[in-house]
Amino acid sequence: MSLKEILPGRLGFGTAPLGNMFRAIPDEEALATVEAAWGQGIxxxxxxxxxGAGLAEESLGxxxxxxxxxxxxxxxxxxxxILDEPETAVRELGEKGGIFExxxxNKMLHEWTAEATERSIEDSLKRLxxxxxxxxxxxxxxxxxxxxxxxxxxxxARTGAFRVLSRLRDGGVIKAWGLGVNRTEPIELTLALDEPQPDGFLLAGRYTLLDHEHALQRLLPMAQEQNVGMVVGGPYSSGILAGGAHFEYQQAPPEIIERVRKLKALAEKHGVGIKAAALQFSLAHPVAAAAVPGATRPSRIAEDVAALNEAVPAAFWHDLRASGLVNPAAPLPNGA
Incomplete structure (x- = not known):
């Protein structure tokens, strides 16, 4: 079964912000945001x-x-x-360090073995x-x-998580599995394997208005050929395309801020919302099955739904391509 057959619509809800991403979110605000998503039909x-070391799953549940x-x-x-004991050392999370402070x-173990996979699923079911x-x-x-x-x-992961998840899918316990990453290389490597094969992948931040070159070169042609679907994570590039200040989990650098300024100017010229441009661009590729922007305020959900449904004129997409702000090979909505 393909991702497009499994997923109920083009817009989902990503819950990374519910893990207190960048800020402490009051419980009532987090729960109201999930309820808003439900109320909007997501x-x-x-x-x-x-x-948030299990916090997002708990709130969503x-x-x-x-x-x-x-x-x-x-x-x-x-x-x-996620372990029951508290983390006593500084968490080494690379570019994601500090975003869930x-x-x-709770202490977290980084493991992709079969045993860790089965335990992780069991624990997630309890939290949810x-x-x-x-x-x-x-x-x-x-x-x-x-x-x-x-x-x-x-x-x-290949000898552990991949095989466990393939067995669960083939046994009807889950409907699909794949990789959830913000790098294209592990997905490309997985698609090149003889076994086991994923049903799709969640690619965060690598198919957006600001960053799509690498995905277009190898990954998406491979996925299209193999009928493997993509869920677009982070379509607003950590928030910079939605009025925020972050890009790639950090404060946006000057060159990104300048590029966003040019994108916003072009959008304003055509009376288009930048969120609509960003979301609809990410969903225009044939491999894209859905996008899962995150939110921590109920009002943001209505904005995402409006962005998905906004009528964006073909002239905007033509100007976007002509401006050189997107790769000319990137598919645009409505065949623009």
Missing amino acids: RYYDTAPFY KVLSVKPRDSYVLSTKVGRV HGNP GVDRLDIVWVHDVSQDFHGDLWLQKFEE
Whole structure:
């Protein structure tokens, strides 16, 4: 079954911000945001143990666990096991260091073995308060590892998580599995394997208005040929395309700020919202099945729905390509 057959719509809800990403979020605000997503008709929710060391799953579960389970699609991730004991050392998370400093204090293990995968799924089900998952992503298998080490971690995932998730899918326990990463290389490597094969992937930040060159070169042609779908994570590039100040989990550098300024000027010229341009661009590729922007305020959900449905004139897309701000090979909405 393809991702497009599994997912209930083009817009989902990404819950990384519910892990207290960048700031401490009052519980009532977090729960109201999930309820707002439900009220706006969103029925695909993506989460992960990594988001606030289980906090995002706990918050999401408080809302979804009382909804009819057959009425929504739920995905989470494996690769981090959350322990009951507190973390006493500084967490080494590379570019993601510090973004969940306001989350739960629990210690996290970075493991992609079969045993860790099964434990992670069991723990996620408890935090979410549900009896099953629809999609499971192998999380950040390339994150923060360099040289031969990331290949060792990938091999751990290939012989561990990949095989466990393939067995669960083939047995009907889950509907699909894939990689949830912000690097294209591990997905390309996985698609080149003879076994086991994923159903799709969640690619965060690598197919946006600001960063899509690498994905277009190799990954997306491979995925299209193999009929493997993509969920677009971070379509607003950590918030800089939605009025925020972050890009790649850090303060945006001057060159990115300047590029965003040019994109906004072009959008304003055509009376187009920058969020609409960003979201619809990411979804225009044939491989894209859905996008999962995150939010921590209920009002942001309505903005995302409006951005998805905004009528963007073909002239904007033509000017966008002519401006050189996007790769000329990138598909644009409505055949522009």
